[in-house]
Every structure is written in structure tokens, then in C-alpha cells.
Amino acid sequence: MKTIHTSALLILLSLFTNSLCAQTGNWGGDVFEQNKAAHLCITPQEYALLEKQCAESRRLLGLHAGMQRDALLNSLAFPLRAAAGLEDCRYYYVSAGVDHNPASGAFTDYNCGTVTYDGHGGTDFSIWPLNFYKMDNDLVEVIAAASGTILYKSEGHFDKNCAATTDTANYIVIQHADGSQANYWHMKKNSVTAKSVGQTVVAGEYLGVVGSSGNSSGPHLHFEVWSGSTNATRVDPFAGSCNTLNANSWWTAQPPYAETALSKVSVNTTDIVIPGCPATETPNESIVFEIPFQGVGLPAGYAKFYVFITHDFSGMNVNLSILNPDASTFNSWTYTGTANSKTNLRGWSKLLPTTPGIYTFKAEYNGTTCLQSFQIVEPASVGAIESLSSVKVYPNPSTGKFTIEFENGKPQIKKGVIEIYNLLGAQVFHVEVSAMQSEINLYVQSGVYYYHLKDNGKFITSGKLLVQ
Numbered sequence: 302m303k304t305i306h307t308s309a310l311l312i313l314l315s316l317f318t319n320s321l322c323a324q325t326g327n328w329g330g331d332v333f334e335q336n337k338a339a340h341l342c343i344t345p346q347e348y349a350l351l352e353k354q355c356a357e358s359r360r361l362l363g364l365h366a367g368m369q370r371d372a373l374l375n376s377l378a379f380p381l382r383a384a385a386g387l388e389d390c391r392y393y394y395v396s397a398g399v400d401h402n403p404a405s406g407a408f409t410d411y412n413c414g415t416v417t418y419d420g421h422g423g424t425d426f427s428i429w430p431l432n433f434y435k436m437d438n439d440l441v442e443v444i445a446a447a448s449g450t451i452l453y454k455s456e457g458h459f460d461k462n463c464a465a466t467t468d469t470a471n472y473i474v475i476q477h478a479d480g481s482q483a484n485y486w487h488m489k490k491n492s493v494t495a496k497s498v499g500q501t502v503v504a505g506e507y508l509g510v511v512g513s514s515g516n517s518s519g520p521h522l523h524f525e526v527w528s529g530s531t532n533a534t535r536v537d538p539f540a541g542s543c544n545t546l547n548a549n550s551w552w553t554a555q556p557p558y559a560e561t562a563l564s565k566v567s568v569n570t571t572d573i574v575i576p577g578c579p580a581t582e583t584p585n586e587s588i589v590f591e592i593p594f595q596g597v598g599l600p601a602g603y604a605k606f607y608v609f610i611t612h613d614f615s616g617m618n619v620n621l622s623i624l625n626p627d628a629s630t631f632n633s634w635t636y637t638g639t640a641n642s643k644t645n646l647r648g649w650s651k652l653l654p655t656t657p658g659i660y661t662f663k664a665e666y667n668g669t670t671c672l673q674s675f676q677i678v679e680p681a682s683v684g685a686i687e688s689l690s691s692v693k694v695y696p697n698p699s700t701g702k703f704t705i706e707f708e709n710g711k712p713q714i715k716k717g718v719i720e721i722y723n724l725l726g727a728q729v730f731h732v733e734v735s736a737m738q739s740e741i742n743l744y745v746q747s748g749v750y751y752y753h754l755k756d757n758g759k760f761i762t763s764g765k766l767l768v769q
Contacts, residue, residue: 340465351532352532354474355476361499364476365480383440388764389609394611395416398421399539412558416558424538424539426524430565439489443485443507445508448478451497451500455471456490456491459514460514462518463579471515473493484524486524559612561614562666562669563611563664566664568586568662569586569605573605591678602653602655603650607648608664610638619635621649624662624663625654659763660677672765702741703741717734718731719733721752729750743766746768750765
């Protein structure tokens with residue numbers, strides 16, 4: 302192992318939190334505005350209008366509102382998914398749930414905690430990290446949690462709000478077969494499905510892109526479920542000892558409460574730039590480093606290595622390492638949490654390897670692993686590198702059958718090769734690819750793998766493959 306002593310160069314960035322609706326965030330950790338009903342994701346005026354709109358749609362479509370019930374006949378799937386191209390290990394967290402405390406000025410979530418705010422009627426799924434970057438690039442999609450009929454939708458409204466506002470949100474309402482309905486709120490402008498009121502959707506079907514329209518302070522999905530036709534029939538799909546609305550979970554598989562997870566790791570040419578809302582973040586990520594490397598504001602030969610954590614807590618230990626192409630350790634260090642935080646990012650300046658090859662930045666916590674591969678190349682190799690956006694690999698995840706496609710015929714592959722590696726860095730697959738499009742059948746166990754595309758032995762791009 303090569304040990305690099307860089308204590309003077311160690312940069313530990315402050316906590317960064319994106320909490321929504323009645324909550325704001327900055328580099329100082331979890332920062333909340335005063336919780337109050339005036340900052341509801343859906344205002345009383347919007348609830349009244351929504352009920353009126355949906356009642357009229359039911360009348361015209363001949364639909365009937367559901368009766369009060371404790372469980373959906375067809376339980377709810379998770380309402381978000383990563384779009385093609387998003388390879389983060391995790392891309393969301395619950396920033397606020399349904400408030401089960403009827404007292405004014407007090408609030409309690411379904412698990413008897415305080416992950417909610419006064420009067421909040423749904424579940425806020427915040428996208429993170431780099432939330433506006435994800436929104437701008439359509440990286441997190443809203444999907445139907447259950448099959449049903451479109452009762453109403455709103456589209457074309459401003460989608461980068463940062464505080465309480467009277468602006469109209471972009472949203473869609475779906476009525477299910479048992480008469481219950483789900484409301485999907487705050488979506489990105491011009492992203493809502495082209496389907497019309499009265500048309501049907503199936504569970505898992507695309508509905509829109511997560512945005513920050515309406516009464517919102519950052520990109521998130523406000524997901525709200527009613528057993529009937531009014532917000533008085535609201536349910537909380539999460540089962541818990543403090544859920545006062547329904548005894549049973551409405552989820553097919555209930556997401557965990559405040560799950561600590563590794564959301565992302567990245568290798569960066571310099572510091573990430575995270576401006577104030579609603580400006581878009583500048584990741585400054587790279588998967589290719591030409592030697593000798595010089596990053597902006599960094600010592601010669603150093604890059605930035607970031608880890609993003611959801612629900613960080615004091616005392617948690619994350620083991621971080623840079624792995625050589627043969628999976629041996631080039632460098633390693635440990636991060637220990639010092640405070641509780643919904644979201645946290647930490648960055649370190651570390652010396653890059655100088656031997657050309659494919660390396661891996663690895664983070665491990667509580668039996669889970671998050672990885673990012675990167676390439677060290679000599680100057681002569683850089684000329685073969687094309688825009689990463691010109692290469693598409695889909696579907697991802699898949700059962701092992703993938704298509705690799707070069708958009709607009711670029712890059713002009715002469716002698717292309719796809720190499721597949723497992724999490725230990727061992728090559729498990731190798732195949733030649735054509736100039737425009739090729740299919741690969743990966744006969745391996747389910748799990749996470751990495752692909753590297755080369756042409757004439759020169760690196761072009763790499764990415765993650767999920768085999769189910």
C-alpha cells in the first residue's frame with residue numbers, strides 16, 4: 302500500500318442539506334425554517350381547487366370516488382426511478398412525511414419522529430445529491446405508484462422555486478381502481494406525461510420529472526394519497542406506531558425510516574460548486590485524468606475525492622480507498638461522522654496514481670459499497686476520448702442483455718472493445734463492438750459491474766451496469 306500523508310491538504314466540506322417545502326438548507330447542516338401551515342406543499346386554496354377539478358373529471362368520466370378503506374387493493378410501488386444515465390448509488394431521501402399531530406405548532410411523523418412539519422399532508426421525496434443538476438438533466442423520473450385513470454393534470458408552470466410561493470405547481474392526479482387517488486406534485490415544467498385526462502396509466506409508467514414548481518424550496522416529489530375524493534380522506538402509506546390515519550402500510554415494500562446510505566462517490570478535477578438556490582451545481586467530475594495532472598486550486602497531481610451520505614450520524618465509519626487496476630489498495634482512509642445530518646458530503650484532496658490504467662474509488666459502510674471507476678492516461682491516449690454523451694448503454698438495469706449505441710455515429714470506432722469488470726476489479730467479459738451499435742449478453746450473476754469502452758486500446762468511456 303502506498304501511504305500519502307496529506308493532513309495539511311485534507312479538506313472536509315461542511316454539511317449540505319436540501320430540505321423542502323417548509324425547510325431550507327445550506328453548508329452548515331440541517332437548517333429549518335419555522336414549521337408552520339403557511340408553508341404547506343399544497344395550500345388550502347389548492348386543496349379546494351383540486352377537489353373541485355377532480356370531482357368534475359369524475360362526473361365527466363363516469364368514475365366514482367372510493368369508500369374509506371385501510372388498504373389499497375393494489376398496493377403502491379415506489380413513485381420515483383433513476384433515469385437512464387444516472388448511476389448514483391442512491392438519489393433521494395424523505396425530507397418530510399405526513400404530520401400526524403393535529404395540534405397547531407406541533408408535528409409528528411408516522412414513526413413518532415419529527416421528519417415532517419406542521420400540517421404537512423404527504424411525503425416529500427427530495428432528490429439528492431446535486432438536486433438542480435439532476436433536475437436540469439432529467440435524471441430522476443416520477444412514475445405511477447399504481448395503475449389508474451388520469452383525473453387531472455397541470456403543466457407549463459415555472460419550476461425553480463426556492464421558497465413559499467403562490468405559484469401553480471406542475472402535477473398529476475391518478476385515480477386507482479378502488480377509488481383511491483394519488484397526487485404527484487412539484488414536477489418540472491413541460492415534463493408531465495402527454496397523456497390526457499381520462500386516459501389510463503399502469504404502475505411504473507412515466508409521469509414526469511422531479512422539479513420545484515409551486516410552493517417548493519427545492520426539487521422534490523410531494524406524494525399524497527387519499528382513500529376517497531377529498532383531502533379529509535388522506536392516508537399515510539407508511540405504517541408506524543404514530544400513524545393515526547391507517548393501520549396498515551400501503552406500500553408493496555415499505556421504504557425504511559431514515560436509512561443511512563452511501564448516495565454517491567465521485568472523482569473531481571477540483572471542488573464541486575454548489576451555488577444558492579436555484580442555480581445549478583457544477584460537479585467538476587471526471588473519469589479520465591491525463592498525467593501529469595493539475596487541478597484548479599489543487600497541488601500538482603492531486604484530485605478531489607467526494608463521498609455523499611444520506612442520514613449521516615455521529616460515530617458512523619465509512620472506509621474509503623483508491624484501488625489499483627489489480628484491486629490492490631493504492632490509498633485508503635476513514636471518515637467518521639461527528640454529527641447527525643439528513644445529508645452530508647465530504648471531500649478530500651488525494652494524490653492520483655501515475656501509472657496508466659483503470660482505478661476505482663471505493664466507499665464501504667455497513668456492508669454496502671459505492672464505487673466510481675476512473676482512468677489514468679498518458680497524453681498520447683487523450684486524443685481518442687470523445688464526448689461521453691455520444692455513448693449510450695441501455696437498458697440499465699437489465700437481466701444481462703445490453704445495447705451499446707454511438708449517437709450520430711460518433712465516436713468513429715475502428716477497433717472497439719467492451720471490457721466488463723466486477724466489484725473486485727476482475728475482468729469477467731470481453732467483446733468487440735461495431736461502429737454504430739452492438740448488443741452484448743452478459744451471463745453473470747446479478748449485481749453491479751463496470752464497463753470500459755476502448756478503441757485501438759485507447760480509453761473512451763466507462764460506466765456502471767446493473768444486472769438483475
